[in-house]
Amino acid sequence: MADVLLVHGSCHGAWCWRDLVPALQARGHAPRTMNMPSHGGDPTPIADVTLESCTRSVVDALGEDTVVVAHSWGGFPATLAADIAPRRIRRLIYVCAYVPREGLSLVDMRKLAPRQPILKALNRAADGKSYTTHPEHTREVFYQDCPDDTLGYALAHLTPQATLPQTTPAHLTRAHTMVPRSYIRCLYDNAIPTEFQAEMADDFPVKDVYQMATGHSPFFADPEGLAELIDLILKD
Numbered sequence: 001m002a003d004v005l006l007v008h009g010s011c012h013g014a015w016c017w018r019d020l021v022p023a024l025q026a027r028g029h030a031p032r033t034m035n036m037p038s039h040g041g042d043p044t045p046i047a048d049v050t051l052e053s054c055t056r057s058v059v060d061a062l063g064e065d066t067v068v069v070a071h072s073w074g075g076f077p078a079t080l081a082a083d084i085a086p087r088r089i090r091r092l093i094y095v096c097a098y099v100p101r102e103g104l105s106l107v108d109m110r111k112l113a114p115r116q117p118i119l120k121a122l123n124r125a126a127d128g129k130s131y132t133t134h135p136e137h138t139r140e141v142f143y144q145d146c147p148d149d150t151l152g153y154a155l156a157h158l159t160p161q162a163t164l165p166q167t168t169p170a171h172l173t174r175a176h177t178m179v180p181r182s183y184i185r186c187l188y189d190n191a192i193p194t195e196f197q198a199e200m201a202d203d204f205p206v207k208d209v210y211q212m213a214t215g216h217s218p219f220f221a222d223p224e225g226l227a228e229l230i231d232l233i234l235k236d
Helices: 020-025 051-061 072-084 106-112 117-121 135-142 150-155 194-200 223-235
Strands: 003-007 030-033 066-071 089-095 122-124 130-133 181-186 209-212
Touching: 003 020, 003 051, 003 072, 020 030, 020 223, 051 072, 066 072, 066 223, 072 089, 089 223, 106 194, 117 122, 117 135, 130 135, 135 150, 181 194, 181 223, 209 223
Parallel strands: 003 030, 003 066, 066 089, 089 181, 181 209
Antiparallel strands: 122 130
16 A cells, blocks of 8 residues: 555646546555645635745655655656655656756746647736636647546636746756656647657656556546556556
8 A cells, every 4th residue: 555645737736636536545545635835725825826835735745655646737846845855755656747857947848848739728817927727728638538527627626827836947956866756658648748748758767657548637537547557656
């Protein structure tokens, strides 16, 4: 049994793991969810959200021997948390997630990708401090292969995403390199190009890079398959 902390991506929250939690429990694991600042039920004003506060929320949620599963933008604060508390993380599993590079922000990383399919789904606030998703593009970009009820459920729960944490460069020591890492590529991702996911995982051991034939949200599209793969990674 593993203590598994699930770290959500942009505009999401603990709610997005609805279907993965029971699938992991059925395999004997103890999954836990969390909300980063201003997401889900967290009351932090969006103007107060920083990369540091997002990272601290992950660190505070760690146990003493935790497997961290990070989705999309969640790869940034999860990696920075591993830099702060590497001995408390058994393994870091990226699910179509950003793997930060020294001195680059998430926005910098996104611009390195050969394609920018996510842009049409982003609706920036007038003050530039946050963004939401365009409802007409949300399914296509994030949930194209998910069950029919997913879009309505997501639209009822998606929250604005603060831009400051994603424009702040990541500064890393070597501490996070102590943590074993795995990467799960999503082959039909309409948000983060799968070829860019392969590039971000290029220096991972080949045996630690996996793939799923899903879009950007395998926790909705194939929660049983994702749980099975996480279980396989932990057994290996």
